Amino acid sequence: MGSLKPVGPDQASDQSAFGFVATRTDWLINWGRKNSLWPMPLGLSCCGIELMAMLGPKFDLARFGAEAARFTPRQCDLLVIAGTLTWKMAQAARTIYDQMPDPKWVIAMGVCSSSGGMYDSYAVVQGVDSILPVDVYVPGCPPRPDAVIDAILKLQKKIEREDPLGRLLGSAPPIGSESGSGKLQFQPNFGHHKSGLDKHAHDPKARQAIGDPAPRRTEVKP
Amino acid sequence: MSEQLTAPRFAAALEGLAHRVVAHPDGAAIEVEQAALHDVLRALRDRAGFAMCTFVTAIDHYPREPRFQLHHQLLSLEHRDRVRVQCTLSGASAPTCSDLWPGANWMERECFDMFGIHFTGHPDLRRLLMPEGYEHHPLRKEFPHHGIEPDKLYRDWDRKRREGWTETP
Numbered sequence: 393m394g395s396l397k398p399v400g401p402d403q404a405s406d407q408s409a410f411g412f413v414a415t416r417t418d419w420l421i422n423w424g425r426k427n428s429l430w431p432m433p434l435g436l437s438c439c440g441i442e443l444m445a446m447l448g449p450k451f452d453l454a455r456f457g458a459e460a461a462r463f464t465p466r467q468c469d470l471l472v473i474a475g476t477l478t479w480k481m482a483q484a485a486r487t488i489y490d491q492m493p494d495p496k497w498v499i500a501m502g503v504c505s506s507s508g509g510m511y512d513s514y515a516v517v518q519g520v521d522s523i524l525p526v527d528v529y530v531p532g533c534p535p536r537p538d539a540v541i542d543a544i545l546k547l548q549k550k551i552e553r554e555d556p557l558g559r560l561l562g563s564a565p566p567i568g569s570e571s572g573s574g575k576l577q578f579q580p581n582f583g584h585h586k587s588g589l590d591k592h593a594h595d596p597k598a599r600q601a602i603g604d605p606a607p608r609r610t611e612v613k614p
Numbered sequence: 615m616s617e618q619l620t621a622p623r624f625a626a627a628l629e630g631l632a633h634r635v636v637a638h639p640d641g642a643a644i645e646v647e648q649a650a651l652h653d654v655l656r657a658l659r660d661r662a663g664f665a666m667c668t669f670v671t672a673i674d675h676y677p678r679e680p681r682f683q684l685h686h687q688l689l690s691l692e693h694r695d696r697v698r699v700q701c702t703l704s705g706a707s708a709p710t711c712s713d714l715w716p717g718a719n720w721m722e723r724e725c726f727d728m729f730g731i732h733f734t735g736h737p738d739l740r741r742l743l744m745p746e747g748y749e750h751h752p753l754r755k756e757f758p759h760h761g762i763e764p765d766k767l768y769r770d771w772d773r774k775r776r777e778g779w780t781e782t783p
Binding site: 479480482483486512513514515517522523 | 744745752757758759760761762764765767768771772
Protein backbone atom coordinates (compact mmCIF):
# COMPACT_ATOMS: atom_id res chain seq x y z
CA MET A 393 0.00 0.00 0.00
CA GLY A 394 1.24 3.40 -0.91
CA SER A 395 1.70 6.70 0.80
CA LEU A 396 -0.57 9.66 1.46
CA LYS A 397 -2.23 10.71 -1.72
CA PRO A 398 -4.79 13.33 -2.70
CA VAL A 399 -8.21 12.18 -3.84
CA GLY A 400 -9.98 13.82 -6.69
CA PRO A 401 -10.54 13.84 -10.40
CA ASP A 402 -7.17 15.41 -11.07
CA GLN A 403 -4.66 14.02 -8.57
CA ALA A 404 -1.76 16.07 -9.88
CA SER A 405 -3.52 19.34 -9.19
CA ASP A 406 -3.36 21.48 -6.05
CA GLN A 407 -4.22 19.39 -2.94
CA SER A 408 -5.62 22.35 -1.04
CA ALA A 409 -8.49 22.47 -3.49
CA PHE A 410 -9.76 19.18 -2.05
CA GLY A 411 -8.88 19.71 1.65
CA PHE A 412 -8.40 16.04 2.58
CA VAL A 413 -6.31 12.98 1.81
CA ALA A 414 -7.18 9.31 2.03
CA THR A 415 -5.04 6.47 3.26
CA ARG A 416 -5.21 3.20 5.14
CA THR A 417 -5.50 3.63 8.90
CA ASP A 418 -3.08 0.86 9.80
CA TRP A 419 -0.55 2.27 7.35
CA LEU A 420 -0.90 5.69 8.98
CA ILE A 421 -0.58 4.30 12.50
CA ASN A 422 2.48 2.26 11.60
CA TRP A 423 3.99 5.22 9.76
CA GLY A 424 3.57 7.34 12.87
CA ARG A 425 4.95 4.71 15.19
CA LYS A 426 7.99 3.75 13.19
CA ASN A 427 9.15 7.31 12.64
CA SER A 428 8.87 8.46 16.23
CA LEU A 429 10.47 5.72 18.28
CA TRP A 430 11.49 6.95 21.70
CA PRO A 431 14.37 4.82 22.92
CA MET A 432 14.90 3.91 26.56
CA PRO A 433 18.69 3.49 26.78
CA LEU A 434 19.62 0.78 29.25
CA GLY A 435 23.39 1.22 29.01
CA LEU A 436 24.95 -1.55 31.06
CA SER A 437 28.53 -1.53 29.79
CA CYS A 438 30.67 -0.42 26.83
CA CYS A 439 27.72 -0.68 24.42
CA GLY A 440 26.26 2.29 26.28
CA ILE A 441 29.12 4.46 25.00
CA GLU A 442 28.36 3.52 21.39
CA LEU A 443 24.71 4.20 22.08
CA MET A 444 25.57 7.72 23.25
CA ALA A 445 27.60 8.26 20.08
CA MET A 446 24.64 7.09 18.03
CA LEU A 447 22.35 9.62 19.69
CA GLY A 448 24.90 12.41 19.29
CA PRO A 449 25.36 14.79 16.35
CA LYS A 450 27.88 12.75 14.37
CA PHE A 451 25.69 9.72 13.73
CA ASP A 452 22.54 11.74 14.31
CA LEU A 453 19.73 9.34 15.04
CA ALA A 454 17.36 12.28 14.64
CA ARG A 455 17.39 11.53 10.90
CA PHE A 456 15.25 8.50 11.71
CA GLY A 457 13.11 10.13 14.36
CA ALA A 458 14.47 8.12 17.26
CA GLU A 459 16.71 10.62 18.99
CA ALA A 460 14.41 11.46 21.91
CA ALA A 461 16.00 9.20 24.52
CA ARG A 462 14.14 9.38 27.81
CA PHE A 463 15.32 8.02 31.09
CA THR A 464 11.90 7.04 32.26
CA PRO A 465 10.36 3.93 30.74
CA ARG A 466 6.87 5.44 30.97
CA GLN A 467 7.62 7.72 28.02
CA CYS A 468 9.44 5.21 25.83
CA ASP A 469 8.47 2.56 23.33
CA LEU A 470 11.88 1.17 22.36
CA LEU A 471 14.02 -0.56 24.97
CA VAL A 472 17.68 -0.75 23.95
CA ILE A 473 19.53 -3.18 26.20
CA ALA A 474 23.10 -2.08 25.61
CA GLY A 475 25.55 -4.27 27.42
CA THR A 476 26.03 -7.18 29.77
CA LEU A 477 22.90 -8.07 31.70
CA THR A 478 23.59 -9.90 34.95
CA TRP A 479 21.02 -11.96 36.79
CA LYS A 480 21.17 -9.40 39.59
CA MET A 481 20.22 -6.65 37.12
CA ALA A 482 17.64 -8.81 35.33
CA GLN A 483 14.88 -7.89 37.78
CA ALA A 484 15.45 -4.19 37.10
CA ALA A 485 15.50 -4.74 33.32
CA ARG A 486 12.27 -6.71 33.41
CA THR A 487 10.64 -4.05 35.62
CA ILE A 488 11.66 -1.34 33.15
CA TYR A 489 10.20 -3.39 30.29
CA ASP A 490 6.92 -3.87 32.16
CA GLN A 491 6.69 -0.15 32.91
CA MET A 492 6.85 0.80 29.22
CA PRO A 493 3.44 1.37 27.66
CA ASP A 494 2.32 -0.77 24.72
CA PRO A 495 3.21 -0.92 21.90
CA LYS A 496 6.86 -1.51 22.69
CA TRP A 497 9.88 -3.03 21.02
CA VAL A 498 13.24 -4.30 22.25
CA ILE A 499 16.67 -4.17 20.64
CA ALA A 500 19.36 -6.44 22.12
CA MET A 501 22.49 -4.44 21.40
CA GLY A 502 25.80 -6.30 21.35
CA VAL A 503 26.67 -9.95 21.80
CA CYS A 504 26.40 -9.79 25.60
CA SER A 505 22.72 -8.98 25.59
CA SER A 506 22.10 -11.13 22.51
CA SER A 507 23.65 -14.35 23.80
CA GLY A 508 25.77 -13.70 26.88
CA GLY A 509 28.75 -13.11 24.60
CA MET A 510 32.12 -13.89 26.06
CA TYR A 511 30.67 -13.93 29.58
CA ASP A 512 29.84 -17.61 29.71
CA SER A 513 29.32 -17.28 33.42
CA TYR A 514 27.06 -17.94 36.38
CA ALA A 515 26.42 -14.24 36.83
CA VAL A 516 25.39 -13.22 33.30
CA VAL A 517 22.05 -13.74 31.57
CA GLN A 518 22.79 -15.87 28.49
CA GLY A 519 20.78 -13.68 26.16
CA VAL A 520 18.17 -11.18 27.33
CA ASP A 521 15.57 -13.18 25.43
CA SER A 522 15.65 -15.40 28.51
CA ILE A 523 13.69 -12.74 30.36
CA LEU A 524 11.92 -10.54 27.79
CA PRO A 525 10.92 -10.68 24.11
CA VAL A 526 13.48 -9.25 21.67
CA ASP A 527 12.71 -7.84 18.24
CA VAL A 528 16.14 -7.11 16.77
CA TYR A 529 19.55 -8.49 17.74
CA VAL A 530 22.67 -6.50 16.92
CA PRO A 531 25.99 -8.39 16.79
CA GLY A 532 29.26 -6.71 17.70
CA CYS A 533 31.35 -6.14 20.77
CA PRO A 534 30.40 -3.36 20.93
CA PRO A 535 28.57 -2.80 17.63
CA ARG A 536 29.34 0.40 15.76
CA PRO A 537 26.64 3.08 15.88
CA ASP A 538 26.02 2.36 12.16
CA ALA A 539 25.04 -1.20 13.06
CA VAL A 540 22.53 -0.03 15.64
CA ILE A 541 21.10 2.49 13.19
CA ASP A 542 20.69 -0.41 10.78
CA ALA A 543 18.88 -2.29 13.55
CA ILE A 544 16.51 0.64 13.98
CA LEU A 545 15.84 0.69 10.23
CA LYS A 546 15.12 -3.04 10.36
CA LEU A 547 12.81 -2.47 13.29
CA GLN A 548 11.00 0.19 11.26
CA LYS A 549 10.52 -2.40 8.49
CA LYS A 550 9.13 -4.77 11.13
CA ILE A 551 6.74 -2.15 12.49
CA GLU A 552 5.50 -1.53 8.93
CA ARG A 553 4.26 -5.12 8.78
CA GLU A 554 2.28 -4.90 12.02
CA ASP A 555 -1.51 -4.89 12.13
CA PRO A 556 -2.52 -2.40 14.86
CA LEU A 557 -6.21 -2.30 13.98
CA GLY A 558 -6.37 -6.07 13.72
CA ARG A 559 -5.07 -6.30 17.24
CA LEU A 560 -7.67 -3.83 18.40
CA LEU A 561 -10.53 -5.61 16.65
CA GLY A 562 -9.33 -9.09 17.53
CA SER A 563 -8.48 -10.46 14.10
CA ALA A 564 -4.75 -10.45 14.90
CA PRO A 565 -3.12 -12.00 17.95
CA PRO A 566 -3.19 -9.60 20.92
CA ILE A 567 -0.08 -8.01 22.35
CA GLY A 568 0.71 -10.02 25.44
CA SER A 569 3.49 -9.36 27.88
CA GLU A 570 5.42 -12.17 26.21
CA SER A 571 4.87 -11.32 22.54
CA GLY A 572 7.95 -10.95 20.42
CA SER A 573 10.44 -13.27 18.87
CA GLY A 574 12.56 -14.16 21.90
CA LYS A 575 12.78 -17.70 23.18
CA LEU A 576 11.89 -16.64 26.76
CA GLN A 577 13.43 -19.66 28.35
CA PHE A 578 16.78 -19.88 30.04
CA GLN A 579 19.01 -22.15 27.98
CA PRO A 580 22.49 -22.58 29.42
CA ASN A 581 25.20 -23.65 27.00
CA PHE A 582 26.08 -26.82 28.87
CA GLY A 583 26.34 -28.93 25.75
CA HIS A 584 29.04 -26.86 24.14
CA HIS A 585 31.28 -26.03 27.03
CA LYS A 586 31.13 -28.92 29.49
CA SER A 587 34.32 -30.56 28.34
CA GLY A 588 37.38 -32.14 29.87
CA LEU A 589 38.84 -28.67 30.09
CA ASP A 590 36.14 -27.52 32.47
CA LYS A 591 38.24 -27.60 35.57
CA HIS A 592 35.63 -26.13 37.88
CA ALA A 593 33.00 -28.81 37.74
CA HIS A 594 34.94 -31.64 39.32
CA ASP A 595 32.71 -31.99 42.31
CA PRO A 596 30.18 -34.84 42.03
CA LYS A 597 27.51 -32.94 43.94
CA ALA A 598 27.82 -29.86 41.78
CA ARG A 599 27.66 -32.00 38.64
CA GLN A 600 24.52 -33.67 39.95
CA ALA A 601 22.97 -30.27 40.50
CA ILE A 602 23.49 -29.26 36.90
CA GLY A 603 22.27 -32.59 35.60
CA ASP A 604 25.55 -34.04 34.42
CA PRO A 605 26.57 -36.80 36.80
CA ALA A 606 29.19 -38.35 34.51
CA PRO A 607 32.74 -37.51 35.56
CA ARG A 608 34.64 -35.72 32.81
CA ARG A 609 37.94 -35.53 34.58
CA THR A 610 39.93 -37.64 37.02
CA GLU A 611 39.50 -36.53 40.58
CA VAL A 612 42.42 -34.72 42.15
CA LYS A 613 43.95 -36.81 44.90
CA PRO A 614 44.72 -34.91 48.08
CA MET B 615 61.69 -8.15 50.14
CA SER B 616 63.07 -11.25 51.80
CA GLU B 617 66.03 -9.22 53.10
CA GLN B 618 63.66 -6.65 54.45
CA LEU B 619 61.69 -9.31 56.25
CA THR B 620 64.74 -10.28 58.27
CA ALA B 621 65.37 -6.66 59.17
CA PRO B 622 65.42 -5.89 62.89
CA ARG B 623 62.14 -4.01 62.86
CA PHE B 624 60.30 -7.16 61.81
CA ALA B 625 62.01 -9.25 64.43
CA ALA B 626 61.13 -6.68 67.05
CA ALA B 627 57.58 -6.31 65.81
CA LEU B 628 56.83 -10.01 65.78
CA GLU B 629 58.71 -10.93 68.91
CA GLY B 630 56.89 -13.50 70.95
CA LEU B 631 54.38 -14.27 68.20
CA ALA B 632 54.46 -17.62 66.42
CA HIS B 633 55.23 -17.07 62.75
CA ARG B 634 57.26 -18.49 59.92
CA VAL B 635 58.85 -16.71 56.97
CA VAL B 636 58.32 -18.54 53.69
CA ALA B 637 60.00 -17.71 50.40
CA HIS B 638 58.06 -17.08 47.21
CA PRO B 639 59.19 -16.26 43.69
CA ASP B 640 57.82 -12.77 44.18
CA GLY B 641 59.35 -12.18 47.57
CA ALA B 642 58.48 -13.59 50.94
CA ALA B 643 55.50 -13.98 53.15
CA ILE B 644 54.78 -14.44 56.80
CA GLU B 645 52.87 -17.58 57.58
CA VAL B 646 50.97 -17.66 60.84
CA GLU B 647 48.58 -19.88 62.71
CA GLN B 648 44.94 -18.92 62.82
CA ALA B 649 45.06 -18.21 66.56
CA ALA B 650 47.93 -15.74 66.16
CA LEU B 651 46.66 -14.06 62.98
CA HIS B 652 45.00 -11.05 64.57
CA ASP B 653 47.92 -10.40 66.91
CA VAL B 654 50.44 -10.61 64.08
CA LEU B 655 48.39 -8.20 61.94
CA ARG B 656 48.09 -5.78 64.84
CA ALA B 657 51.82 -5.97 65.51
CA LEU B 658 52.65 -5.35 61.85
CA ARG B 659 50.36 -2.33 61.82
CA ASP B 660 51.45 -0.80 65.11
CA ARG B 661 55.10 -1.72 65.29
CA ALA B 662 56.27 -2.28 61.71
CA GLY B 663 54.50 0.62 60.02
CA PHE B 664 52.09 -1.27 57.78
CA ALA B 665 49.38 1.37 57.78
CA MET B 666 47.47 0.02 54.80
CA CYS B 667 45.75 -3.26 54.16
CA THR B 668 45.54 -3.39 50.38
CA PHE B 669 43.89 -6.75 49.85
CA VAL B 670 42.17 -9.54 51.73
CA THR B 671 41.41 -12.69 49.81
CA ALA B 672 41.51 -16.45 50.07
CA ILE B 673 42.71 -19.44 48.07
CA ASP B 674 40.63 -22.59 47.85
CA HIS B 675 42.83 -25.69 47.77
CA TYR B 676 39.91 -28.08 47.36
CA PRO B 677 39.92 -31.08 47.68
CA ARG B 678 42.95 -30.76 49.93
CA GLU B 679 42.09 -30.32 53.61
CA PRO B 680 42.25 -27.84 55.23
CA ARG B 681 41.10 -26.14 52.06
CA PHE B 682 41.12 -22.38 52.69
CA GLN B 683 44.16 -20.17 52.95
CA LEU B 684 43.58 -16.55 53.86
CA HIS B 685 45.87 -13.85 52.47
CA HIS B 686 46.37 -10.31 53.70
CA GLN B 687 48.46 -7.94 51.59
CA LEU B 688 49.87 -5.09 53.66
CA LEU B 689 51.56 -1.91 52.49
CA SER B 690 53.85 0.38 54.41
CA LEU B 691 53.99 3.86 52.95
CA GLU B 692 56.61 4.80 55.50
CA HIS B 693 59.08 2.04 54.59
CA ARG B 694 57.94 1.60 50.97
CA ASP B 695 57.43 -2.06 51.65
CA ARG B 696 54.83 -4.73 51.13
CA VAL B 697 54.29 -7.98 52.96
CA ARG B 698 51.89 -10.87 52.60
CA VAL B 699 50.47 -12.59 55.65
CA GLN B 700 49.06 -16.00 54.88
CA CYS B 701 47.10 -18.21 57.19
CA THR B 702 45.69 -21.68 56.64
CA LEU B 703 42.20 -21.86 58.11
CA SER B 704 41.05 -24.97 59.93
CA GLY B 705 37.42 -24.35 58.94
CA ALA B 706 35.61 -21.60 57.07
CA SER B 707 35.89 -18.86 59.65
CA ALA B 708 38.59 -16.37 60.50
CA PRO B 709 39.07 -13.35 62.77
CA THR B 710 38.21 -10.04 61.16
CA CYS B 711 40.83 -7.34 60.64
CA SER B 712 38.32 -4.60 59.90
CA ASP B 713 38.91 -3.28 63.42
CA LEU B 714 42.56 -2.69 62.49
CA TRP B 715 41.99 -1.32 58.97
CA PRO B 716 38.46 -0.01 58.29
CA GLY B 717 39.16 -0.46 54.58
CA ALA B 718 39.25 -4.21 55.06
CA ASN B 719 35.52 -4.18 55.75
CA TRP B 720 34.36 -4.54 52.14
CA MET B 721 37.26 -6.78 51.18
CA GLU B 722 36.18 -9.22 53.85
CA ARG B 723 32.60 -8.93 52.64
CA GLU B 724 33.76 -9.83 49.14
CA CYS B 725 35.78 -12.73 50.52
CA PHE B 726 32.70 -13.94 52.41
CA ASP B 727 30.61 -13.58 49.26
CA MET B 728 32.99 -15.46 47.01
CA PHE B 729 34.41 -18.10 49.37
CA GLY B 730 31.93 -18.29 52.24
CA ILE B 731 34.51 -17.49 54.88
CA HIS B 732 32.88 -16.08 58.01
CA PHE B 733 34.85 -13.27 59.59
CA THR B 734 34.10 -13.31 63.29
CA GLY B 735 33.71 -9.86 64.75
CA HIS B 736 32.92 -8.24 61.39
CA PRO B 737 30.40 -5.41 61.90
CA ASP B 738 28.31 -6.02 58.78
CA LEU B 739 29.03 -9.31 57.05
CA ARG B 740 26.68 -9.22 54.05
CA ARG B 741 27.22 -10.23 50.45
CA LEU B 742 28.97 -7.59 48.38
CA LEU B 743 28.65 -8.70 44.74
CA MET B 744 26.11 -11.48 44.44
CA PRO B 745 22.45 -10.73 45.19
CA GLU B 746 21.14 -11.21 48.70
CA GLY B 747 19.50 -14.58 49.02
CA TYR B 748 22.06 -16.25 46.74
CA GLU B 749 22.90 -19.65 48.14
CA HIS B 750 26.35 -20.39 46.75
CA HIS B 751 29.89 -19.08 46.94
CA PRO B 752 31.10 -18.82 43.35
CA LEU B 753 34.87 -18.93 43.79
CA ARG B 754 34.79 -22.20 45.67
CA LYS B 755 36.33 -24.89 43.52
CA GLU B 756 33.32 -27.21 43.56
CA PHE B 757 31.18 -24.45 42.04
CA PRO B 758 30.70 -25.06 38.30
CA HIS B 759 31.46 -21.96 36.28
CA HIS B 760 28.04 -21.99 34.68
CA GLY B 761 26.58 -21.81 38.16
CA ILE B 762 23.90 -23.84 39.82
CA GLU B 763 20.50 -22.63 38.65
CA PRO B 764 21.74 -19.08 37.98
CA ASP B 765 18.23 -17.91 37.10
CA LYS B 766 16.63 -19.22 40.30
CA LEU B 767 16.40 -15.90 42.18
CA TYR B 768 15.04 -14.13 39.11
CA ARG B 769 12.42 -16.82 38.45
CA ASP B 770 11.31 -16.77 42.10
CA TRP B 771 10.95 -12.99 41.97
CA ASP B 772 9.10 -13.17 38.65
CA ARG B 773 6.69 -15.86 39.84
CA LYS B 774 5.96 -14.01 43.06
CA ARG B 775 5.15 -10.68 41.46
CA ARG B 776 2.91 -12.32 38.85
CA GLU B 777 0.63 -13.79 41.50
CA GLY B 778 -2.78 -12.25 41.04
CA TRP B 779 -1.99 -10.76 37.67
CA THR B 780 -4.44 -11.16 34.83
CA GLU B 781 -3.13 -10.95 31.31
CA THR B 782 -4.84 -8.12 29.45
CA PRO B 783 -5.09 -8.41 25.66
